[in-house]
Amino acid sequence: MCALLLLTISATMLRVQATGSDEYHFRVGVVAGESSRESVAHLSDMLRHSGYPYDLVTPGSQISELSTYSLLIIFESGLSKLGENASESILNLSGRRNLLWIGHGIGALDRETLSKVFGLRYVSESLAETFGVAFASSSSRRTRIFNELVTHVEVIEARVEACFLDITSRRLFPSETHLRLDTGTISYFFAYDVSNWWNVDPESPWSRPALLSAAIRFVSSNTPTVLLRPYPRNLNSAFICRIEDVDPLHTSAEWLERAHGYLQEYRARRVPLSVALVPVYMDPVSRLEIRLSEESANPVSEWLNAVIRGRGVVVQHGLTHQHANWRTGVGTEFLVNGSWMEYEDQQRRISVGKIEIEDVVRSRVLAFEAPHYKSNDDTLRALLALGFRCVFDDHSSPFFAFWFPEEHGRPSLVLVPETLGYIPLGSTLSMEDSMRRLVDELAESGGILLLYNHLYDDVAFTIGIRTMEYALQKGSVWTANVNEITNFALERARSYSGFSVEIGPEITVRLGPCAERGLTLLVNGKERIGWVRVNGKEWPLFAENYVILPELPADSNTVVIGFKQQAYPQWKTVLLGLGLVGVVTCTVLPISRRVFGGE
């Protein structure tokens, strides 16, 4: 009884809670107008993926409202939202908040503001080809400049991060600068729209997301930040390999041998495969129709089942991947001669294919890839109605996107982008180098690593294995299957919808519900994390600067992160421990001695 009493008293005394004042919200504000829609879409994808809480600033916002943001990202198209005198607003904000200017239009600011805030002098603005600009290059990265608007500025006080180059690599003028103001805030400037023209340069499609991501990290580096990491357990990237365009006619001994070998290599490294499967092969000209359930397709079915046993998944790739007289694999399916197929027809075709696959592989099919990525809102509605959760897509971004149907009001389908591209027929092993460059670029922005491989030949086999190995070597790569990745992405999106951060002596984070364990909060710019409470309960899983969270069951969940090590009471607990030793020894020893006949 004494021990119990001591225990209760000790437990109560251990709950010491510090309180603090001087708190502020960590949030990013995006100031942009309608004309920057595509850029803002990319930027939003990046901010959501990287886990920054952000808002699109509404017109007429007061300076007091704007100064609640830790970082303001400004496009010229959004200047009208900063009031009648945008220059004055920016000058007022610059001493208090970090600023990041993207793209053309900085000439609209007056000379004094431009000089004081960005340390620059405006010269002119024109299409890149007018200046002979071909690249923007820093010491670590180079990105191609297309026929887009670029701004010619001269540096007064700013530090140059990168310069425009002409086709002969001659330096022209700064493309990227920053200025650290006396107040400690940072003003960053891109002389071209770094949030646009993604996935356009075939050699370096993801250099711009990597540059933008690095700039946002840098410009936020002077204030404490809390990010909701895109992958679980503080992992930095996710690797997916999809075997493409498999159909019931993939029964040649050569292809099957390669496919089994590939699967073995992946299984040996515990990386699951995804297989984009066309369940019915059609060739109307030769009147050939082979279904997956037919006996002739058994070797393919056996391989698919082996893929599933290796934690892999089958992705439905249309029903026949063709229309009219095309044979499977050649034509689109839902877009015929420029017209979209009706919703009912799309749903029927997808449903027939799903049943065909599920009957053979005896596993639920939850992921879909439209033939040639040609899908519309009707396709997505049909997929949602049939229980799909993931769609492979080519939305020119290395990050997940989500489809929010109005009637659901929450993200219901995850769109997974193609990022590493595919290995064309007749490739040489030198392609491996370009794959490695892409992996490096994507790793910088935490993008998804999605490789797809037709396994056309042995070179494709080797490049596929080596690219996977290279991705794994980078470390912190998530190798879950597509269904697991989808579940996590959807749950994280739900949680992110309620994400807010309040920073003071302690950090208070609010998050929406999440049924998946492993959401990670990354805390930068503060001292070592000392303790964490999730919904009022102590939570032990944290390291120096990140916290790995449990499931978050409530609609709104609170995570409090403290930095001062909590002193664990010494003498009270020692007293309790020694008391327990005494009580147990005095009870057990005499009884044992009696049992063993010592007394």
Next chain:
Amino acid sequence: MKKEEFLGYVVLCSVLAFIFSYLEYYYITLDGIPYREIYRAEFLNIPPYVLFPFAPVLALAAFLPTINDLFSRRRDLNELQRKFVVSAANFLWAMTLLDVLYYVLRFAFPHPMDPLGGLWITPGEAPLLGLVNLLGILWPTWYFATIPAAISVYVAYHIS
């Protein structure tokens, strides 16, 4: 029970406890993070795999002499009682060792992906009865009940 036999069972339980703690720390993981750390157990903070199969297997090993005696034809009730007490002590010893070795492995040979790798028991991991801060090192309070209980039995057995 002969002393060699007694020692044999203590060693068996200790070896099993080591194997289980090794498995638990390095293999019952999610992307390298031990299950024990990422899944906070609802029932008495005991992970489900400890409830089954770790604890039953350790109990089987610890109570083997008692079980043997129960199935023997010549049954001596006093001897059965003695074996039961030793078995119970072995079980408590094995469960404590399983727990303490987990933290020893984490502290001394951490998994590179484990955020708590290199750390001894942290305050946030307090089990049901809390922790005792002994000379700046935290120990689960329940150790202070199970270890004296097991040692008392062993001492009584030794001096008998």
